[in-house]
Amino acid sequence: MNYRKFKESILIISMIFMTNIYCQKEEKFKTGVRLIEKKSVGNIKEYESILFVLEINGCESDFYIDLKKKIEKRFKKTNKNISFNFKINTIIETEQIPKDKHLYEDYDLICEIKIENFKSWDQDLVKKRKQNYDLVLIVKNNNSNSVLSSVKINVNSYWTITTQNKNSSKLIYKLFNY
Numbered sequence: 001m002n003y004r005k006f007k008e009s010i011l012i013i014s015m016i017f018m019t020n021i022y023c024q025k026e027e028k029f030k031t032g033v034r035l036i037e038k039k040s041v042g043n044i045k046e047y048e049s050i051l052f053v054l055e056i057n058g059c060e061s062d063f064y065i066d067l068k069k070k071i072e073k074r075f076k077k078t079n080k081n082i083s084f085n086f087k088i089n090t091i092i093e094t095e096q097i098p099k100d101k102h103l104y105e106d107y108d109l110i111c112e113i114k115i116e117n118f119k120s121w122d123q124d125l126v127k128k129r130k131q132n133y134d135l136v137l138i139v140k141n142n143n144s145n146s147v148l149s150s151v152k153i154n155v156n157s158y159w160t161i162t163t164q165n166k167n168s169s170k171l172i173y174k175l176f177n178y
Contacts, residue, residue, distance in 0.1 A: 029130055033155050033167045036134070042148035044109060044139050044176060049081035051107040055114035057089045061097055066162045067113075070169035078177065083107070104142055112138045115161075116152075131157045135168055137175070151175060 052071065054064040068084050075082045083102045104110055118133040132155070139149040153171055157164040 029156060031156050031158055031164065033135075033153055033164055033171055035151065035171060036154045037152035038149070038175075039151075040149040042141065042146075044149050047080070047108040047176075049083075049107040050109040050111055050176065051083050051085060051102055051104060053085045053087055053110060053112045055087045055089065055112065056097070057115070060115060060161075063115075063161050063165070064113075065097065067165045067169060070165045071172060074169050074173035080176075081107075087112075107142055109148070110140045110142055112140070118161075129159055131155075131161050133161065137172065149175075 052068070054068065056064055064086065071084075072082070084098070085102055086097050088097065114136050116134045116136050118131070120129065120131045122128045122130050135153040135155055137149075137151040137153070138147060139151070140146065141148050153168060155161070155164050155168060
């Protein structure tokens with residue numbers, strides 16, 4: 001009788017185990033950027049100048065410096081005046097971060113950019129490491145400091161977080177020019 005209960009217990013445990021294994025979906029990790037949230041209360045397309053404020057937390061300076069270059073390249077062909085301020089919330093010093101500060105009053109729009117919900121897995125440091133994060137943009141009117149638009153861009157990347165900056169800058173450019 002004990003042997004029969006033992007067999008039944010093994011059968012039940014293996015059924016539960018097999019059900020858990022076969023019920024899990026294998027999700028494919030696809031690199032790229034996608035707009036997941038956009039809230040607008042004003043027009044951000046008709047402006048003469050914009051100041052991007054890039055918020056650095058921790059070791060993100062290389063990411064933001066690369067993103068700055070990509071955004072500058074996109075806006076180079078327009079007649080819009082753009083500049084960048086770096087808001088540093090870290091004790092890590094780097095010489096690459098520009099020290100000059102622009103006055104908010106000199107620009108029509110202020111766009112604050114920061115990273116939220118950062119996740120990294122697969123500890124292979126060469127090609128397989130995956131990152132997922134949200135790039136959050138808050139666009140404010142300079143005169144009233146009221147929020148005109150808030151945008152959340154979800155980014156999936158391999159290896160480093162900078163690998164999707166070209167696509168992120170393209171989406172940011174479209175938000176301000178289309």
